[in-house]
Amino acid sequence: MVNNMVQYINELLYVIPAVLIVLTIHEFGHAYVAYKMGDVTAKEEGRLSLNPLKHIDPIGLLALIIFRFGWGKPVPVDFTALRNLRKGMIFVSLAGPLSNIIIAFLLAPLFNWMSVNPIVLTGFGYFVELVRYIIVLSIYLAIFNLIPIPPLDGSKIIFALTKNPLRFLYDDTLNYYGIIFLVLVISIPFFRFNYFFMKTVSPMLNLISKIHF
Template sequence: MDFLAFDLQQLPYVIVVLLIAFTVHEFAHAYVAYKFGDLTAKNEGRVTLNPVSHLDPVGTIFILLFGFGWARPVPVNRFYFKNPRLAGILVSFAGPFSNLVVASIGYFVWYGLLAAGVQISPLIVPFFEMLIWLNLVLFVFNLLPFPPLDGYRIIEDLVSTDMRAKLTQFEQYGMLVFLIIVLTPLSHYTIDPLFQTVLPFISGTLSQFFSGIFF
């Protein structure tokens, strides 16, 4: 189907991996916020690995159609944090970091199976490829310094209070710039080169590390 971002053979793997990646990402935000004293996400049932609690229908459809989407944002109330800046940074970073962890687990299991001489079904290979690739994409993508991504939230907590106030004033325009960069042909000159260099580097580094463990 030409209107989809993925072909029909990839689609089942994409759906399963999205369920895993989005769920783990949002759970990580909610769990870290909860551990720092914010019960907001917990009270809304977000400290869970149940995908139903985290998936956004529109965001899921977007990623299937355009290769770009989102899950339901985790509500965070900084009022409950004893150290709002540190807690805010760690809560924001927890989501992307969880995707890096999932990709690492994918490599670990893959090379572990190969080292053990397990006969791997051809149907399983695309799953591991998609699991690793999509989680690395989410790791890098969510660290971009544009609202509403986690990278932007981290920058908010790193800068001074005055600068944070100024960033808030221009946040709506930042979101517009972000959408233009991602959804228009400008992506060929902005996002695409970044992913074509950073993703292979991270993937290659993880591959070498885990292959070195088993071989």
């Protein structure tokens, strides 16, 4: 019991900073693309920033520490302010996951070099492990958010392709039922969510492991 607690606390030393970095990059990606496409909402609310404090949801961070599953503060986007609604919805929604994937691939050669360098492992072991967490969590977050279930980014991409995207975009009941469904598929073994999710994540992690300087 004590050993498990110590192991869990040690893991949090990597998980918390990694999650803060990954979520910040994700939300900044949304904010930046929305701003470039005509919506200044995120900028006016101070969310066009790489400061993690701007993107922390206190309850989400607490849930991460307790349940190992948390969330950040979603970037506010006024889709009606975008110069092209459909294209804007797709680009802004993809920006977060793509930002995470780009960071993961950029860090991959650095991690792969550090992880086999005994001098780096000896002197900068914590940093090497932290980079590994950032890469893995970046891929997890990107793939998870592309699931086409409200309120995840993937659902907004699907909405953008419908005849009346705004009808779905501002229907809060969809987010409510979507969250319930997500909880069910994650928690009930019958859905085998983890199995199918890992089938998507694993090939990308394998590809990253082969990227070198």
